[in-house]
Amino acid sequence: MGRDLLRFATAGSVDDGKSTLVGRLLYDTKSVLADQIEAVQRASVDKGLATPDLSLLVDGLRAEREQGITIDVAYRYFGMPTREFVLADTPGHVQYTRNTVTGASTAELAVLLVDARHGVVEQTRRHAAVLALLRVPRLVLAINKIDLVDYDQAVLEAIAKDFAGLARSLGFAEDAVVTIPVSALVGDNVVERSERTPWYEGPTLLGHLESVPVTGPEVDAPFRLPVQYVIRPRTEELHDYRGYAGQVASGTVRPGDEVVVLPGGHRTTVASVETADGPLAAAAAGRSVTVLLADDIDLSRGDVIAAAGAPPRVTDDFDATLCWLSEKPLHPGARLLLKHGTRTTQVIVGELRDRLDTDTFALSVPETLQINDIGRVALRTADPLPVDDYADIRATGGFLLIDPPTGNTLAAGLVGDPLVLVDLPSREPSTPGP
Structure with missing residues (x-):
């Protein structure tokens, strides 16, 4: 049986240490080549650093290295x-919000970093x-740089409490958010458990990534x-064969299931679900199949x-x-x-109904x-489309706008109104550090 696949993204403010954390994750799991490590070590020595700058493993663009920031996904x-893991390391600067959307759009989990000194x-x-x-279903709040606050448990608890109120306001379930104290620089609780946080009893970051369920809400959807x-096929023995190939976007399909073909509206039943390896008893979200219909x-x-x-x-x-x-x-x-x-x-495009201010979460009517x-x-649209609200099924609730x-x-679109903007806590940043 093949290994599971988890798609996850990183996000956070500038200088919270996303690139260093990703570099540490790759370094400690031995997922980088020896010549890459040697290049990072040489570059770190040239910069006068006593320890390797692991952010160099991921900040690959020249402009990223020069500015010390992540620009692209x-x-x-x-x-x-x-x-197996597919990780999208997204930028922290506000002007690259569009890149964060791109990286998180297919993620089943997001690692959101905060600096322990700033909260x-x-x-x-x-x-x-x-x-x-x-609608990223799971979050890890990674409180980074805990070594710079002397591994103070009270700092973790203050930041976790502050973020819990925000997460509830945005619609995240309480069990969907896991808080992990880490130091990307020295490796505390990233891959190996740290002896410097004896008060922390939860998983390491890698341990959580390895154990979190990968079946998203799409599996249980229609x-x-x-x-x-x-x-x-243009062969004599298969002259009556007509199969419909695609990837199951949500739910599960089995032979005998009653289905409707849209936008036409014709109803029929599934005669067979097939792959190149033969017929299947069932196929769930994410599986590429060929479906044969009874009619x-x-x-x-x-x-x-x-x-x-x-x-x-x-x-x-x-x-x-x-x-x-788009800049246009x-x-x-x-x-x-x-x-x-x-x-x-x-x-x-008709009326522009409102715009979200991502600093204050206020709505205004834009020109x-x-x-x-x-x-x-x-x-x-010129043609009728079979759509779901994005809040219900991401795959059939999402779309792209393209310049002809x-x-x-030009845009990533979400059918419906998925903004969750009620009962937000104070906008003042927390300052739990010393």
Whole structure:
């Protein structure tokens, strides 16, 4: 049996130590090559450092090394005996909020760092709001640099309490947030348990990443399969074969299940679920399969096969929340392309209903959406789309807006209104350190 795969992202304020933490994780799990380690050691000596600067393992762009900040999303791949990992290291600067959205959009877990000396600050709140908006189901609050506050248990408890109020306000369940005190610089509680925190009885960061469940809410959601390709073999023995290939976006499909094909609305049952290795008794979210149906239905790329008892709604007019990614501002009336699942259609942007201020969490009515803005808009598509609210099913509730002349991605979109902005605590940063 293959190993599990966990996709997770890092986030946090500038200088909270994200790159050093990721470097420590890779270094202590022996996931970097010897020549990379030697290069980091040489560079650290040139900088006059007594210990290797592990952030150099991940801050790969020249501008990142020169400025000492992370600019782009860096994807890292590493593995342990029981699990493989895809890590998205995202920037901390507010002007790169769009990159945080990109890195966290597919994450099943996020590691949110805070500096033990400063506690929860505005950028912590901003990133927590983005992670809540994207419905990342699990959080690790990694309180970094505990060596700089003398491993004081009271510091951990004060920051954890402060963040717990924010997490509740943003809709995170209490058991979805785990707090871990770490020192990325010296390795405390990252891979190995630290003797300097005898009061801490929880897991190390790697231990938690290895043991946290990887089955997300998509597995328990109703079945959805966006059709990627229609398979019609041109052979004598398979002349009646018609299969619909794609990746199961949510739920589970089995032979005999009643399904509906959207947007057409035809109902039928599943005759078979197949892969290149043969038929399956069931296929869950994330599995690429070919589905055969009991009836011959006019079905093509871009259609969605869904559970008949809990189908998505089919509409050409809906509200959505956008994270605007382009330097070119968005104006009402813009005519763009919308990519939803495997279907691309034309779209007109209607009213810009509101914009989220990620510093204060206040809403205002904007004239335009600028780069990094998050706002709610009205959309009308040329073709009806089978959509779910993003808060219910991320895969069929998310979409992209594309610039027709260039093909560039302009925005990441979420169907519905997933903003959770009630009962927020004080905006003042906590100052638990000495």
